[in-house]
Amino acid sequence: MTQKKSIIKRIKVAKRNNAKNKIYKSTVKNIIKKCLLSIQNSQTIPAMQINSEISLAYGKIDKAVQKGVFHINNGARKKSRLARALKNIH
Known part of the structure; x- marks a missing residue:
């Protein structure tokens, strides 16, 4: 492990940013999955709900x-x- 303070700080900042980015990526991925499922089940789900999810x-x-x-x-x-x-279901 390095002893330079600046390198130690950069490692801490990189870990923190990686955690934040992972949260954003997983949130987007889950929302996209939910939208695609709603689009597939468009006969049972109202169009307004699909539009709000999109x-x-x-x-x-x-x-x-x-x-x-x-x-x-x-x-x-x-x-x-x-x-x-969404266009393919209409």
């Missing part, structure tokens, strides 16, 4: 991109896949 997913994806968890193209791809799945 809106929530878009917001979480945008926030993750804003925080630097996802690259902007990665966020756009995730939103595009949700929109394509």
Whole structure:
């Protein structure tokens, strides 16, 4: 283990940021799964609920991109896949 204070601090900061990023990634992943399940079961779930879930997913994806968890193209791809799945049921 290194003795330099700056390197020790960078390791601590990297661990902290990694934990925060992991929370964002898992939240986005779970919301996307929930949206895709709602889209698959669109006959039993009202359209307003699906739209509100998609809106929530878009917001979480945008926030993750804003925080630097996802690259902007990665966020756009995730939103595009949700929109394509929603379009295919109509």
